[in-house]
Amino acid sequence: MSLELIDLSLTAPGASAPLFAPLSLVVSPGETVCLMGPSGIGKSSLLAHIGGHLPRGFTASGDVRLDGESVTHLPAEKRGIGMLFQQAQLFPHLSVGDNLAFGLSAQVKGKVARRAAVEAALEQAGLAGMADRDPATLSGGQRTRAALMRTLLARPRAVLIDEPFAALDAELRAEIRSFTLQHLQAERIPCLMVSHDPDDGAAAARRIALG
Numbered sequence: 532m533s534l535e536l537i538d539l540s541l542t543a544p545g546a547s548a549p550l551f552a553p554l555s556l557v558v559s560p561g562e563t564v565c566l567m568g569p570s571g572i573g574k575s576s577l578l579a580h581i582g583g584h585l586p587r588g589f590t591a592s593g594d595v596r597l598d599g600e601s602v603t604h605l606p607a608e609k610r611g612i613g614m615l616f617q618q619a620q621l622f623p624h625l626s627v628g629d630n631l632a633f634g635l636s637a638q639v640k641g642k643v644a645r646r647a648a649v650e651a652a653l654e655q656a657g658l659a660g661m662a663d664r665d666p667a668t669l670s671g672g673q674r675t676r677a678a679l680m681r682t683l684l685a686r687p688r689a690v691l692i693d694e695p696f697a698a699l700d701a702e703l704r705a706e707i708r709s710f711t712l713q714h715l716q717a718e719r720i721p722c723l724m725v726s727h728d729p730d731d732g733a734a735a736a737r738r739i740a741l742g
């Protein structure tokens with residue numbers, strides 16, 4: 532799987548000029564590219580655009596391709612792109628296991644197979660036995676790992692992450708960062724990560740600056 536951006540450019544509502552110079556980039560299978568740049572340059576808006584969630588009023592030009600196929604005109608739910616944010620968003624009304632099952636690809640059929648896939652993902656994330664827990668009872672690091680597993684279970688074609696480790700303390704941040712990047716690499720999923728943290732940049736395969 533690869534994620535390709537071709538001459539991508541965004542203009543904020545009411546602005547007369549694009550936010551940044553046209554961006555062209557290929558993110559290879561399993562590669563994580565860290566996107567850096569000053570506050571307000573449009574990093575989060577760029578991720579939103581790639582994911583198909585660009586807020587109303589923005590205009591965009593250029594193309595987003597997955598494995599060479601243009602997805603620019605597809606709605607978000609048809610792109611197969613997973614997103615992870617700073618506040619690991621688990622549904623508070625569902626158990627941890629049901630949160631992961633919610634992400635699980637429809638390709639996994641049957642109750643038993645789906646439960647086994649969730650159990651295996653929990654175990655990989657060091658969350659074995661926590662399927663029935665309420666997300667509010669998890670630590671920040673456990674929540675982030677659970678959110679990552681929910682994203683991976685959907686078998687995304689690419690993953691976009693926005694400041695995903697910023698809310699964690701320094702020690703946990705390093706652990707969760709390497710856990711996340713290793714999983715994306717193992718699954719050969721291309722990843723674009725927005726971060727201000729130089730350690731995130733150093734852990735990524737490449738760094739690019741918007742400007």
Ligand SMILES: Nc1ncnc2c1ncn2[C@@H]1O[C@H](COP(=O)(O)OP(=O)(O)OP(=O)(O)O)[C@@H](O)[C@H]1O
Binds near residue numbers: 569570574575
């Ligand atoms: N709904 C909106 N209407 C008008 N302008 C907006 C809207 N949302 C964002 N912007 C503007 O678009 C620009 C890009 O915002 P964005 O959040 O993508 O930047 P960023 O690089 O992610 O910033 P930060 O690093 O501070 O999170 C900013 O200048 C912001 O003011």
